Amino acid sequence: MDSTMNHPLASGSFDPFKDVNFSALEKSLRHPRTFFSVFMSGLVTLMTLLALIPLISVVGMLVWRGGQRLGTALFTQLPPAPLESGGGFGNAIVGTLIIITIATLISVPLGLLSAIYLAQTTTTNKLAHAVRFAAKILTGFPSILAGVFAYGTVVLLTGGFSAIAGGVAISILMLPTIMLTAEDAIRMVPAKMKEAAIGMGTTPTQTVWMVLLPTALPGILTGIMLAIARGVGETAPLLFTALFSNYWALQEGRLDLMQPTASLAVLIYNFSGMPFQNQLELAWAAALVLVLLVLTTNLIGQSLSHRQIQ
Amino acid sequence: MSASGTRASGDQGFFPEVSSKISRPPSTKQKVVDKTFRFLCYGFAWLSILLVVFIVLRIVTAALPAVRDHGVQFLTGTVWDPNQSQYSILPEMWGTLYSSLLALILGTAFGVSVAIFLSEGYLGEFVFRVLKIFKLQFHRKWSWLPDRVENLLRNLIELLAAIPSVVYGLWGLFVVIPLVRPVCHWLHLKAGWLPFFGTDLSGPGILPAVMVLSIMILPTITAISRDALISVPPKLRLAAYGLGATRWETILAVILPSAARGIFGGVVLAFGRALGETMALAMLVGNRNVISLSLFSPANTLAALLANSFPEARPKDVSVLMYAALVLLGITLLVNIIGSVILERTTTRFEGGL
Numbered sequence: 160m161d162s163t164m165n166h167p168l169a170s171g172s173f174d175p176f177k178d179v180n181f182s183a184l185e186k187s188l189r190h191p192r193t194f195f196s197v198f199m200s201g202l203v204t205l206m207t208l209l210a211l212i213p214l215i216s217v218v219g220m221l222v223w224r225g226g227q228r229l230g231t232a233l234f235t236q237l238p239p240a241p242l243e244s245g246g247g248f249g250n251a252i253v254g255t256l257i258i259i260t261i262a263t264l265i266s267v268p269l270g271l272l273s274a275i276y277l278a279q280t281t282t283t284n285k286l287a288h289a290v291r292f293a294a295k296i297l298t299g300f301p302s303i304l305a306g307v308f309a310y311g312t313v314v315l316l317t318g319g320f321s322a323i324a325g326g327v328a329i330s331i332l333m334l335p336t337i338m339l340t341a342e343d344a345i346r347m348v349p350a351k352m353k354e355a356a357i358g359m360g361t362t363p364t365q366t367v368w369m370v371l372l373p374t375a376l377p378g379i380l381t382g383i384m385l386a387i388a389r390g391v392g393e394t395a396p397l398l399f400t401a402l403f404s405n406y407w408a409l410q411e412g413r414l415d416l417m418q419p420t421a422s423l424a425v426l427i428y429n430f431s432g433m434p435f436q437n438q439l440e441l442a443w444a445a446a447l448v449l450v451l452l453v454l455t456t457n458l459i460g461q462s463l464s465h466r467q468i469q
Numbered sequence: 470m471s472a473s474g475t476r477a478s479g480d481q482g483f484f485p486e487v488s489s490k491i492s493r494p495p496s497t498k499q500k501v502v503d504k505t506f507r508f509l510c511y512g513f514a515w516l517s518i519l520l521v522v523f524i525v526l527r528i529v530t531a532a533l534p535a536v537r538d539h540g541v542q543f544l545t546g547t548v549w550d551p552n553q554s555q556y557s558i559l560p561e562m563w564g565t566l567y568s569s570l571l572a573l574i575l576g577t578a579f580g581v582s583v584a585i586f587l588s589e590g591y592l593g594e595f596v597f598r599v600l601k602i603f604k605l606q607f608h609r610k611w612s613w614l615p616d617r618v619e620n621l622l623r624n625l626i627e628l629l630a631a632i633p634s635v636v637y638g639l640w641g642l643f644v645v646i647p648l649v650r651p652v653c654h655w656l657h658l659k660a661g662w663l664p665f666f667g668t669d670l671s672g673p674g675i676l677p678a679v680m681v682l683s684i685m686i687l688p689t690i691t692a693i694s695r696d697a698l699i700s701v702p703p704k705l706r707l708a709a710y711g712l713g714a715t716r717w718e719t720i721l722a723v724i725l726p727s728a729a730r731g732i733f734g735g736v737v738l739a740f741g742r743a744l745g746e747t748m749a750l751a752m753l754v755g756n757r758n759v760i761s762l763s764l765f766s767p768a769n770t771l772a773a774l775l776a777n778s779f780p781e782a783r784p785k786d787v788s789v790l791m792y793a794a795l796v797l798l799g800i801t802l803l804v805n806i807i808g809s810v811i812l813e814r815t816t817t818r819f820e821g822g823l
Contacts, residue, residue, distance in 0.1 A: 192715050192718065196715040196717040199717040199720075200591065200717070202582070203582045203585050203586045203589075204591060206579055206583065207622075209579065210579045210582075210583050210626070210687060213629070213684045214625060216640070216644060217632060220640055220644055221636070224643075269517060269520075272509060272510045272513035272514075273510070273513045273514045275510045276511055276514040277514065286514060286515070286518075289518050290514045290517055293517055293518045293520070293521040295805075295809050296805065296806070299741045299742065299745075299804075299805035299809075300801070301744070301745020301746070301747070301772060302745065302747060303745065303747040303775050303794075304524075304528070304794055304801075306775075306779070307775060307779070307794040308524045308527055310779060311527050311528065311787075311791065312527060331520070331524070334520075360494065360495075362502075362503035363507060364502055364506040364507065365499070365503070388631065392632075392633025392634070393633070394634065394635040394747075394748045395634075395748055395751075395772070395776055398780055399780045399782075402780065427636065428635050428638070428751075428752070431638065431639050431752060439643075442639060446635075446636045449636065450633070453631055454628075
């Protein structure tokens with residue numbers, strides 16, 4: 160009893176918060192530490208806003224300058240000669256679609272089958288490591304070098320610029336995206352589904368075709384769409400593989416894939432350097448169409464990824 | 470006993486419609502199909518490795534004649550004149566490295582800032598506070614708005630990566646160059662004694678190219694830095710707060726050092742991308758073989774040289790251009806491999822121990 164009576168807290172004479180400087184605990188801008196924190200937060204916010212300005216500017220310019228010429232003539236007519244008025248870039252849109260189709264036809268089988276192999280391997284598999292490493296190298300591969308390769312093989316072998324050469328160059332750039340996303344998608348399929356299939360006595364091939372691929376399909380399609388979105392916008396590898404053409408790819412009812420082929424991206428590049436108002440307007444309109452094409456493909460791909468069964 | 474009785478009740482088993490198709494032992498045909506398909510997958514996996522090897526070999530073999538003819542002089546000379554068969558790429562190598570480095574500095578400053586802004590949830594916090602004013606912060610319909618707005622901002626930054634480089638080139642040509650020209654002119658007049666402002670900007674030049682290039686690599690840096698920042702264990706942050714650190718003391722002393730390796734890996738990968746970027750530079754850098762420290766002087770890069778020279782290359786020029794491509798390939802491969810190795814090491818760092 161006695162000891163409690165003498166306890167400083169009980170006596171009431173002791174203030175435990177006597178030495179605490181309460182003003183130092185307040186969040187006030189007068190304290191250098193708080194001020195620094197708030198200042199840095201403001202700086203980071205400012206830099207984020209600055210980083211968004213180019214995006215707003217690009218989109219604004221595309222809508223403003225590209226939107227002026229938007230009309231059906233763009234899609235049905237051929238590029239105009241210098242000093243000619245009117246015209247469009249119908250052949251470039253068709254050409255872009257042809258080149259991207261060729262590239263997809265090459266890269267999807269190669270990427271998908273490699274991904275199926277990768278998804279079946281364990282983490283210690285050396286070949287799988289090598290394949291993933293190769294895919295990573297291709298991810299950071301400069302697009303112009305894909306063009307150089309396609310020039311060195313297809314163009315020099317066949318003796319001319321062609322849609323095929325352009326497709327080969329683009330397919331190299333699409334391959335890693337398709338392969339790595341498809342592997343991820345197949346690995347995301349719940350193990351119990353795979354085990355159930357194996358338990359039923361299916362062969363590995365049947366497991367892949369009847370269980371893994373149907374379940375992973377949304378994820379695989381997302382990868383393909385993202386790869387296409389990237390491929391559509393590539394310009395550098397097309398400059399000296401598909402070159403450019405002022406005519407339709409479809410001539411007299413037959414499609415010649417071994418001819419120089421127009422594409423939207425190369426059209427923008429060529430026209431942007433011309434001193435003629437008409438060509439510049441067309442370049443901006445083509446840029447708007449190209450960005451819309453890329454964004455739609457991207458959005459379709461992303462909306463598919465939400466359907467993946469988790 | 471009873472189990473065997475049930476099983477015996479029908480030869481078809483529990484699920485006759487399924488078991489008739491799939492639970493039969495595989496037929497010879499199915500076995501052959503299985504073997505073929507597995508072999509096919511194995512073969513395609515090898516094919517993708519061989520493709521990379523083949524790409525590299527193709528460029529190397531095509532470049533060999535030029536390597537033999539021009540040797541080291543190709544890398545140290547400053548003249549590129551196909552008419553006199555004089556080829557050397559020192560100005561291009563300088564332009565490639567100089568523009569990429571400058572873009573990297575600019576892109577890293579902005580990219581990491583945006584990554585911090587995103588990972589700290591500033592925007593979500595702001596929206597939350599606005600909702601709080603209207604007492605809606607826990608409302609059924611409005612409470613997820615902060616998350617939605619954060620996602621929107623992240624997607625907007627990723628949108629920057631989706632815009633094709635040729636569109637950036639067009640934008641740089643008609644928006645950035647006219648915009649920076651008066652500023653550059655003023656800087657040249659007032660501070661022309663500095664080597665960085667030594668020449669006037671007469672149209673295309675390094676500065677507009679660097680600005681556009683930094684915008685193009687910003688999404689890469691932001692995405693990888695943000696991943697690195699949010700994978701720092703929350704315990705570390707909470708411990709720092711518990712010790713009384715302010716938000717920015719925590720960020721600078723705890724979170725950024727923990728995420729530094731991941732951020733660095735992202736920066737190196739972005740550097741690789743900047744080195745190989747072609748279109749924006751071919752359109753904005755001026756394509757003149759000049760070695761200059763000046764930000765306003767025109768220059769040239771390896772990728773732009775390839776893009777401009779290949780379309781009208783004569784057969785004898787091809788090998789020389791392949792040599793230039795080989796140099797670019799060597800530089801980018803080196804940078805990319807370093808970047809991926811750094812990133813690979815970071816991902817396993819915080820697992821387990823903490």
